[in-house]
Amino acid sequence: MSEPIASVSAGIGSAGRGRPSAPRFRAFTARDLDTLAKRAGLSAMDQLALRAVAAVLPFRTNSYVVDELIDWSRPLADPVFRLTFPQPGMLSAPDLARMTRLVAGQAPSAEVRRAANAVRAGLNPHPAGQLDLNGATLDGRPVPGVQHKYAETALVFPRQGQTCHAYCTYCFRWPQFVGQPELRIATDDADDALAYVRAHPEITSVLLTGGDPLVMTAEVLRRYIEPLLEIDSVQSVRVGTRALTFWPYRFVTDPDADALLRLFAKVVPRGRHLAVVVHLTHPQELRPEIARTALRRILDTGAVVRCQGPVVRGINDDPAVWAELWNTVTRLGAVPYYQFVERDTGPRDYFAVPLVRAYEIFRDAYAQVSGLARTVRGPVMSTTAGKVCVDGAADIAGTRVLVLHLVQARVPDLVGRPFFAAYDPTAIWLTDLRPAFGAEEFLPGLPTA
Template identity: 65%
Template sequence: MSLTHDVAVPPSAGRRFRAYTAKHLDELTARAGLAPDERLAVRAVASVLPFRVNAYVIDELIDWDSAPDDPIYRLTFPQPDMLPHEDVARIADLLRGDAPRKEVDRVANEIRARLNPHPAGQMLLNIPKLGAEEPMSGVQHKYHETVLFFPKQGQTCHAYCTYCFRWAQFVGEPDLKMATDDIDRLVAYLHRHPEVTSVLLTGGDPMIMGEGVISRYIEPLLAVPTLESIRIGTKSLAYWPQRFLTDPDADDTLRLFERVVDAGKNLAFMAHFSHPNEMAPALVQEAVRRIRDTGAVIRTQAPLIRTINDDSAIWADMWRTHVRHGMVPYYMFVERDTGPQDYFAVPLAQAYPIFRDAYAEVSGLARTVRGPSMSATPGKVCVDGVAEIAGEKVFVLHFIQARDPELVGRPFFAKYDEKAVWLSDLEPALGATRFPFQEGPAGAGATAARE
């Protein structure tokens, strides 16, 4: 990588990071043209679900002339109807009456508890501590060959997505957070479990950490001979590309990426892009180039989100743009069964044709993408299509990944349901009484990780 190459970005790109939080919401939503009652409702939603943006998102990504309908605005700003009306009204009444913060938090926590803060049995995936019985929070042996690691200092983001299924990480409730700084125990675990070939650093966003911190987590992994890949799940390219351009440790971070590649590991930069507009700024394109120059592979993924990207033309445009800049389209996800799912979810019967039509519009280089995929309790379930078999209309599905490796790649069928948005909404088809993942010793909720 040529770190001496001039970074072709405007001088304004070098400004320091500035975050905007809930205390700025009234001012910002007024800029979007919202009336006072609408702004109060937005503040009420933000009392339950997290809100955070930054100056780059505000100044470079959002088209304020189109707000509140602009897709990036909707991607980052709470909407008044994201939660049930009665819940929003209850919080709004407290805010209108200047209720004590403790009372607002108490009611907000009641509402959060009903939003399934840890979908797919996330807390049950924590692996046991070595030599002890209690779980090690912040490390999940999710699949046979894959471990997820939640670094303690990476449990926030440059900005929050309104649809984020990890919203519980950001609301300040310790009981809802998954995190650890014990990299030594993870390394010891990996030595004991050579079947694990891939570690995913996730959160939050690991790239919120400075190079001096993130290297303390990554460097020890380079000495694990059975580890083939290190993945970093991040939205930083979309929300703060300066992280790889003009931040004080940008060059040091890229040198760290080089060391991973030089150690013989695949560095998979798992970039979240939810809309083509996030790729428009020259800053992003230059950051992509610099990351790719280290030898890292950038793979792109996003959920299908109602009112933001539920259009096949948007996805085809996005995938073509990613390929043009040397990135690899990876996943279209279905919105997960947590938080404001009722607001953002697209029914599977609509999700599949959106994926299919977009897939049909791109070249083979973009057809590396899989979807629409549900990251459900037993694994990643892909909707392959709709068919009629023996006179019955069915969804055709298969496991891309599974807690029970025997399920991977096995097709199965569910009754067609035009309203179903998640695996739990589906019923077995063709006379079956149970799905394959509900059979055998693993069952629907079993984990693949066992000490």
């Protein structure tokens, strides 16, 4: 049992009292990639390929991930290494060759940047209509950094939370981190975002996201959370984060760890639900005791911790991995939430798993857990229409089909209604499917033949 929040501050950093010492956060970026790649035993050519990928897609990790989560005796097979370090296959062969030539030839930074931007433009940086369809307006003017796709839910992207303690190689929000301001979704003005929520009483849930809002100080986060508790229509506050497993000290020994948890502890007594939505990809992330300590401290605030992540080729495309993950988080007091399909953006061709295979992984893992862990939904695609869940395959009137339904939708009337697509074992995204038996209502604009 972790100590009550009000009493822990005196013990933080005191290893003699049984509490972990307070390490200093150290980030590693592309400048450190050669040193880290040598530690992995990579050849000079492989190191060059990693640098070429890192010139296009973001790379950032930290001392905790490097020292505590990666098995350096077998790094190339290690899921957390693949999760956090660039892989050559993340770029197409022509793009990788071009970027490798530029990096190897020490081309001017402006030339490398132009080439990288050209590659990024072909990687679908903003999928699912998030710029054109999800943007918020107030009194006829845009509200930057607020996304309003579903009537009851608003996403807020604080400018101060536009990074993470470490980046996932498959991150669907990679445009937030590549140094192109035109690709970034962020607000500089908490008051503006809050005014939008007040003006839309249909919004009952606000998700603070990024990047990762928990790279912000507790004081900056307070400017977003406390005013939400004054808005009667807001029933729940969500905080999306990777900090639990990429920097668990954020909740234990960071200078304002107790202040952060005291802020969390204000939410539930005000009659609101607080969900800390943790992104998890592999059970290896929860094996260090510090991560479990961090989780206990979050739960002690009254927050519910919900865990989600995508099924990713080469990292967790194995039912045993998912069963272990869901069983572990349930045992530790958290709630399995979503298993996602890798989004149609960035290096998805490298990491994607066919929908049929993703469903098989989900089904086989689901069969290995108790009812308490079967809160999880999946595999789910976050599409333009909404969150589409793959429910399996069936035969209808002699035709093999995939059965799907919308967990969440732009058009609320479509939620929960089954629909069908022609069976295709190679499809990796909704747009690869052909509607069947009247599914055009659910999948407008997709090919029918």
